[in-house]
Amino acid sequence: MTRDYLRIATEEAFAPKELFDMYRKVLQGPDPDPGFVSLFGFYMNSPSERAQHIMNCLSDLGPQRLQHMDDCGIDRQIMALTSPGVQIFDADTAVAFARVANDELAEAVRRHPTRYSGMIAVAPQRPAEAAKEIERGLQMGLTGVIINSHTQGEYLSDPKFWDIFAAAEAANTPIYLHPNTAPRNMIQPFLECGLDGAIYGFGVETGLHALRIITAGVFDRFPKLQMIIGHMGEALPFWAYRLDYMHEATVRSNRYLTVKALKKKPSDYLRENFYITNSGVAWEPAIKFSQQVLGADRVMYAMDYPYQHVKAEVDTLDAMAMDAADKKRFFQTNAENAFHLPKA
Template identity: 55%
Template sequence: MTETQVLNETGTTLAFSTDYKRIAVEEAWAPQQLLDVYRTELAAGNISDPGFNSLWGYYLGNTERASALSARIVEAGPNRLAAMDAAGVDVQILSLTCPGVQILKTDIARTLAVEANNILKESVDAYPDRFYGLTAIAPQDPEHAAQEIRRGHDNLGFKGVIINSHTQGEYLDDKKFWPIFEAAESLNTPIYLHPNTPSPQMIQPYVESGLDGAVFGFAAETGLHLLRIITSGVFDRFPNLKIVVGHLGEALPYWMWRIDFMHATSVKSRRYEAIKPLKMRPSDYLKRNIWFTTSGMPWAPAVEFVRDVVGTERVMFAWDYPYQWDPQEVAALDALPWSIEEKKEFFQGAAEQVFRL
């Protein structure tokens, strides 16, 4: 193994392998125009979603962390590249930050999604060796979203689709959204299902206890969303659909045995109208149609567990910039007791295969 040393921005010397690229696949970005719209909507009280008001009411505030985040997230140039270089990250796949345009009125959302994609294309073109992009869509209009997926793939050269989980309390298992799945599957382009704060229907116990965000609410909401997609039969209808999910699967790999057991029990009992027989067990779809990233979860025991239960080829690196990123993280993951081949698959190969880089 060849190794290099870098003095990162904190003054710490990091050592990491140079035998493979490190491709970080869940890296947030937003055009300034979108943050301006968020700020206007918050000031006017136009959005009633408690999760959005909690999340962006904070990140558009005046604290040191909020100011740093809002400055970093709109930048896809020298400062972002410097942070990457300081930690040994070679490439970022950029995607529109949560909740994207999904919180906005449909006409505004459509326009902003197109504009955001055009702006992101400029950044990707400026640094083609360092950045790739995912297509932002407005699921509020599924047919327009499908068209934008095709434009992102065919005209902009983007490598997948970003969906920031629920859209104003609606979930993708609703068949009205299935044109989105149809477009993604037909193009063999993956959907990254990124967390959102819990929907208005479920958020109250989370927000009143301060647990609505990344500490727990994100995982509870997105794990629910992904499980709804599985149990609704989406992957029986779209067997070649690829979905990527962060935070090591929002805890679903840990629950696989119990999910299979209780799903089979529910099917047999006919207790729920929504639970129908599937062609496979729920866990089988997690092992066939889902890929898992380490965004926000660079914890060796959890990484090893998920690799063990879903397969090493389905787990890949993400850095969660600029929300939860640590310059030491890459060196720590580089130090895991894996072979060079396993590390190359984790940092580079899986991303190249899934996103067709």
């Protein structure tokens, strides 16, 4: 079919090869995080076709990735350091390797400026250093910030992390809140039934994180801050009505000291301070519902490469019965606006 839009995929993963050696050391340690064992313990050790494909593709920033993009008709990938990135490491290691990963990604973007864009990896373990790395990454041509949800069980709703929000708002660059496996004190019921990963656990944990940020008053403190969450907004658009009702009721009842009145309703922050991507959800009803709730200028395309690399899904989304202008927003212009990309 003919199309008048580019396909910009906005949640695409990469990892420097040396990161896997560092991950192996973590896995071989005395008490590795159980979610990390479930995630990368599987991918790095399984002989399955899925695991082998993902490990092979994550570290490739050259011809193979470009060929996969061409095969699926993807014009540009916006890449980010795969979860959990550097957030599994001690603070010194995390700060140092975030720089290494950003240097490698920035070089790939320089080599392929019309095909690749990249987000800045930071180490929340040291918020002031993370803020400095945002500035450095932008100077190298990266755009957007990737944070892989919680950092060893700690959440960005804690004000000690808010230097990161301040830096992103000041730089007018978005933060992509990407899933991580649930932390140690949350994951066991998910592990028991194999629901800890992308099938369900990722969305539950990341949706919780986004709600913690909203209800902590982050957007009252940083009203121009923009964030991005994937997988149809980790289901939050579908909860919007109930979130508004129960947040207001909870504030009125003084039930929790941690739940305070906000300047706006939770759903207002979803509409005004969040973009969402459809990563991993090639489903027209969900996409249209989210456009209706959040606005057609707030929902954008992602493939979730290499974790979900399915050409047929691109064809399915191309065929959506959708206004041509909204489809172009979905595939192209929302990403250009959110990530401040050169306009095609």
